Amino acid sequence: MTEGRAALIKAHHNNIERYRRLLRTHLTDVERRYIEARLIEEISAVQTIALPQSDAGQTAHLHLAEWLTSPGLQPPR
Template sequence: MIDDDLVRAHRNNIQRYHLLLQTTLTEFERQYVERRLSEEQSQLDKLTTRAQAKRNGQSDTDHAG
């Protein structure tokens, strides 16, 4: 299923960014990775919220945001 593949991709990216944050980075690099991590987490949250709504029988339009 496409949503499952997207969830897996976002989780992999999140894990990769967490690992990068454990390395020595310049302040600019760290800010970039933190921003990307936040964006990936946001996208993952949207996907999982949408998946939960579908399981509960609600449409995407029932949730604002």
């Protein structure tokens, strides 16, 4: 993975963690829906950047999805 791609993934990871923290606070329904939508966009962006478009990417996709949905985990290296 190039340094540029790694930096993009790290930036998205930071956004994902920020959105997760926000979701643990008191929010209105509108705020919660907005943040959930941004969280989904960030997760999708990481998957697009990190995963190759091949059959071998399926296993990587599962591992990345697990990481993205498990709070407190560090980004894959």
